[in-house]
Amino acid sequence: LASGKPTKVALVACMRKLLVILNAMLHHNTPWDPEIARA
Structure with a gap:
């Protein structure tokens, strides 16, 4: 989210x-x- 992506895009990723x-x-x-999973 810090890079300015919409919340839904970050969630799907x-x-x-x-x-x-x-x-x-x-x-x-x-x-x-x-x-x-942290990598």
């Missing part, structure tokens, strides 16, 4: 990032690691 991480976790059968 965060949701997409989480979905990509979860999809990779399912594909590789790995547990949740909070450190990966």
Whole structure:
């Protein structure tokens, strides 16, 4: 939000990032690691 993007755009970007991480976790059968999500 600091870069001036609309709130909805930032929210969708965060949701997409989480979905990509979860999809990779399912594909590789790995547990949740909070450190990966911070990258």
